[in-house]
Amino acid sequence: MADKGNYDWTEFYKHFADGLLYFKNNREDLVEKIVRSYDEAGINLPRLTADGKTPKDIDPFSVMALFNRANTPQVRKKIIHALSGAFGTNVDEPTSFDGIPVLNSINALFYDIEKHTQEDLDTLWELFESAISYEGTGSIDDRRRLIEFYDRAVNQRKVKWNLTMGLLCAQHGQNL
Numbered sequence: 001m002a003d004k005g006n007y008d009w010t011e012f013y014k015h016f017a018d019g020l021l022y023f024k025n026n027r028e029d030l031v032e033k034i035v036r037s038y039d040e041a042g043i044n045l046p047r048l049t050a051d052g053k054t055p056k057d058i059d060p061f062s063v064m065a066l067f068n069r070a071n072t073p074q075v076r077k078k079i080i081h082a083l084s085g086a087f088g089t090n091v092d093e094p095t096s097f098d099g100i101p102v103l104n105s106i107n108a109l110f111y112d113i114e115k116h117t118q119e120d121l122d123t124l125w126e127l128f129e130s131a132i133s134y135e136g137t138g139s140i141d142d143r144r145r146l147i148e149f150y151d152r153a154v155n156q157r158k159v160k161w162n163l164t165m166g167l168l169c170a171q172h173g174q175n176l
Contacts, residue, residue: 009094012080013064017132019087020060024125027057033086034063041082043075046105050114059124061110061166068165069105073097101165110166112157123152124159131167 023030035054038045046066048055067079073096080093111120127149134142153159 006096006098008092009097009100011091012084012089012094015089015091016084016087017060017064017128019089020063021129021132024060024129027121030063031055031058034058034066034083037082037086038079040085041078043079043082046108047113048109057118057121059110059121060128061124061162062108064166065103065108065110065162068097068100068103069108071105103162103165108162110159110162115157120156123149123156127153127163128166 020030031054035045045054046069048058048062067076067083069076071079076097077093083089084093110124127146130142130146130149134146136142150163154163
């Protein structure tokens with residue numbers, strides 16, 4: 001493997017993103033792991049619902065945004081360490097976050113906290129899965145599926161520019 005230098009995060013992101021796909025149809029367990037990870041790390045979970053309660057569902061881009069928010073590198077590493085342990089990510093955790101766009105903490109979710117629908121979250125899961133699949137195969141069918149779900153997602157409230165950042169992480173930063 002080539003030396004990734006300050007981009008050592010790419011291997012972790014690849015494994016973490018692939019692991020998230022396991023929870024596509026088991027999102028309540030995903031949310032439970034996230035909540036438990038934050039508790040164990042001693043960090044307050046960001047607000048993920050309009051009423052401040054624990055959500056029953058979340059999209060994969062917002063999960064990855066939990067450690068791509070505008071926090072200090074130390075806080076980001078602490079969050080990654082906690083999530084990595086909960087998800088059993090068996091690769092080295094990143095030592096640097098060079099090249100990763102940072103999301104504004106106030107607007108880091110990929111769904112409208114007030115008005116999202118189940119269809120919004122399902123579309124984001126399909127886009128996430130199709131991005132990873134297309135990266136792996138490069139097939140025309142996977143490309144079409146990626147475009148289809150991108151076109152749907154980009155028109156959802158609160159998505160727009162965040163989507164490009166989310167796709168970089170979902171596609172493991174391979175273009176660096």
